Amino acid sequence: MMTLRSYLMLSTALGMVACLSLAAAVVADDKPGSADAKHHDHDAATMEKEIAEALTELPAADRKLAQAQRFCAMMEYSRLGAMGTPVKVMVDGKPVFVCCESCVEEAVKGGEDTLVKAKALTESSAVLAKLSKEDRAAAEAQKYCAIQTKGLLGSMGSPVKLDLNGTRVFLCCKGCSGKAKANPKATLAKVEELKKAGDDHRHGEHLQETTAGQR
Secondary structure (H helix, E strand, C coil), X not given: CCCHHHHHHHHHHHXXXXXXXXXXXXXHHHCCCHHHHHHHHHHHHHHHHHHHHHHCCCCHHHHHHHXXXXXXXXXXXXXXXXXXXXXXXXXXXXXXXXXXXXXXXXXXXXXXXXXXXXXXHHHHHHHHCCCCHHHHHHHHHHCECCCCCCCECCECECCEEEEECCEEEEECCHHHHHHXXXXXXXXXXXHHHHXXXXXXXXXXXXXXXXXXXXX
């Protein structure tokens, strides 16, 4: 039978465990970047929901093609659906999708180049879809190989992932690994440059042009 002293000791021990668990949870939430990470995840989930809703406005057959292409044929960092319902353009008799009306004229003028870009985006998107959710998002944000900067990630098969100073870096193939590792600082700088290019595409001049066109 448990004595009063034993009972009190057990109660005290359980109380201490509960307090330590609560403290650990608080510390985890207060870690640098924790709030930012949660906010980023929330924003990403919201964006995906909005994109899905925008794509539902397309006929089923067109929706399937747009989901496969995933990105605008003219603004390759711009997700189809992120700026509303994607616009279908017939280029040399073949369907291509762009993010908005502002891209239609350029897509038509591009002709064969537009078709080649749309095909490349579709094929690379299919490859990147096989990555984990986190890796896919990171690879799509980087878009191009950190060494062969004209090499669309996924165009040469599954991209190679490296960890350079705690940062995920993607390369188009194993052949670029040596150069990437030889100069980590330059490689990381190029990755940031590629990501910034994506941010500029999404939030910069194209958005201004689209807004101006709607006036």
